[in-house]
Amino acid sequence: MPTFTRSYQLAKGLKIPAVGLGTWKSKPGEVRNAVRVAIEAGYRHIDCAWAYRNEHEVGQGIKDSGIKRDDLFITSKLWNSFHKPEKVQSALEETLGNLDVGYLDLYLMHWPVAFDGQTSDGKNRIDWDLTNDVTPTWAAMEKLVDGGMVKNIGISNFTVLKTKKLLEKAKIKPAVNQIELNLHCAQLELVRHMVLTATAPPQWMQAHNIVVEAYSPLGSTGAPQLDDPVVKEIASAHGATPAQVLISWQTARGVVCLPKSVTPERIKSNFEEVELTTDEVTRLEQRAAEFGTRRTVDPSKDWGVPDLWKDEDGIAAKL
Ligand SMILES: NC(=O)c1ccc[n+]([C@@H]2O[C@H](COP(=O)([O-])OP(=O)(O)OC[C@H]3O[C@@H](n4cnc5c(N)ncnc54)[C@H](OP(=O)(O)O)[C@@H]3O)[C@@H](O)[C@H]2O)c1
Known part of the structure; x- marks a missing residue:
C-alpha cells in the first residue's frame, strides 16, 4: 500500500503533511523510539504538547532519526496555565528547549480555557476573563509569529462559533483547528463548515482557509473503534487493517x-x-451519523466549564 505523501496548504505558505504521529500518553521511555521509527517510516509531522510531559524525549527521538529540522513539521500546544499574555512566550521557550528545536511549524492554543492557579482542593481555577475572550492570549501568540519562533499559529478544541468570534479580532487567522474526529465523534457539520473540500460552503472555504486536524482518530486509548463491523468490512475488502481505514477516511474528508x-x-x-x-x-x-457526537476527550465537567461545546448545536443556522 502507498504511504501518505499528501499535504495541505496552510494560509501562510507552509504545507502540513496529511498524517502526523500523535504523542499523547506516549510514555517517556517509549516515545523516543516511536518518534525515530515514525520518521524512518516516512512520517514528517509530529504532534506534541507541553501538557504531554514528554517533549524532551520526543526531541531525542527526532535527533536519533538524523533528520534535518527543516524536513519535519512539528506542532506543539500552549497549555491552559499559560494563557496570560505575559506567560505565552516563556511557555513556548520551554517547549522549544525540551524539543531542542529553534522554532515550531505550528503552535496551537490547546483549549479555549484559561487556568489561573489551583483552588485549595487541587482543582484548576478558571480565569473566566481569558476563557470568555481568548483574544489577549491570541495576540501574544501572534507576536511569536512576528518574532519567528513559530511559523503558524492555530487553535484546538474550538467550536465553529468560538472560531468565528476569534476571527473577528485576530490579526493572524488560525491556520488550523485540531479537534476530536473519529467514528463516534465525526462532527459532520463542523467538518462540512470548516474543511477545504469541494463540498464545503465556499464562503468558509475561501474566507478562512482553516485546516482541520483529527485527534483521537481511532477512538483514543485502546483504539476501541477498530472493532466496528462497517470498518472491518471495508478493511477486509482492501486487505487492510481497520486502523488504516479509519485514518484514510479522515484524510479522504x-x-x-x-x-x-x-x-x-x-x-x-x-x-x-x-x-x-x-x-x-x-x-x-x-455509520458515524448513527453515533452522533460521543466525545472521548471531554474535560468540561472536570474543569467546571459546562459551556465548552455548547454552541456546536445547530451551527448551520447560526452561520
Ligand atoms: N488537541 C487535543 O486536545 C488532543 C486531545 C487528544 C489527542 N490529541 C492528539 O491526537 C493524537 C491521537 O489521539 P489519541 O492518542 O487520543 O488516540 P488514537 O490515536 O485515536 O489511539 C491511540 C491508541 O490506539 C492504539 N493503536 C494505534 N494504532 C493501532 C493499530 N494499528 N492497531 C491497534 N491499536 C492501535 C494505541 O496503542 P499503542 O500506542 O500501544 O500502539 C493507543 O492505545 C494524540 O496522541 C495527540 O497527539 C490532541
Whole structure:
C-alpha cells in the first residue's frame, strides 16, 4: 500500500503533511523510539504538547532519526496555565528547549480555557476573563509569529462559533483547528463548515482557509473503534487493517489525521493509505451519523466549564 505523501496548504505558505504521529500518553521511555521509527517510516509531522510531559524525549527521538529540522513539521500546544499574555512566550521557550528545536511549524492554543492557579482542593481555577475572550492570549501568540519562533499559529478544541468570534479580532487567522474526529465523534457539520473540500460552503472555504486536524482518530486509548463491523468490512475488502481505514477516511474528508502509537509495527502500518471509494466514504459517514457526537476527550465537567461545546448545536443556522 502507498504511504501518505499528501499535504495541505496552510494560509501562510507552509504545507502540513496529511498524517502526523500523535504523542499523547506516549510514555517517556517509549516515545523516543516511536518518534525515530515514525520518521524512518516516512512520517514528517509530529504532534506534541507541553501538557504531554514528554517533549524532551520526543526531541531525542527526532535527533536519533538524523533528520534535518527543516524536513519535519512539528506542532506543539500552549497549555491552559499559560494563557496570560505575559506567560505565552516563556511557555513556548520551554517547549522549544525540551524539543531542542529553534522554532515550531505550528503552535496551537490547546483549549479555549484559561487556568489561573489551583483552588485549595487541587482543582484548576478558571480565569473566566481569558476563557470568555481568548483574544489577549491570541495576540501574544501572534507576536511569536512576528518574532519567528513559530511559523503558524492555530487553535484546538474550538467550536465553529468560538472560531468565528476569534476571527473577528485576530490579526493572524488560525491556520488550523485540531479537534476530536473519529467514528463516534465525526462532527459532520463542523467538518462540512470548516474543511477545504469541494463540498464545503465556499464562503468558509475561501474566507478562512482553516485546516482541520483529527485527534483521537481511532477512538483514543485502546483504539476501541477498530472493532466496528462497517470498518472491518471495508478493511477486509482492501486487505487492510481497520486502523488504516479509519485514518484514510479522515484524510479522504480533507482532514489532517494524527494517530498515536508507540508500537513499531502499528506506527508503520498506520502510515499506509487505503484508497477508499466514494461509496465507502459515504458508508463511513453514514455509520458515524448513527453515533452522533460521543466525545472521548471531554474535560468540561472536570474543569467546571459546562459551556465548552455548547454552541456546536445547530451551527448551520447560526452561520
Ligand atoms: N488537541 C487535543 O486536545 C488532543 C486531545 C487528544 C489527542 N490529541 C492528539 O491526537 C493524537 C491521537 O489521539 P489519541 O492518542 O487520543 O488516540 P488514537 O490515536 O485515536 O489511539 C491511540 C491508541 O490506539 C492504539 N493503536 C494505534 N494504532 C493501532 C493499530 N494499528 N492497531 C491497534 N491499536 C492501535 C494505541 O496503542 P499503542 O500506542 O500501544 O500502539 C493507543 O492505545 C494524540 O496522541 C495527540 O497527539 C490532541
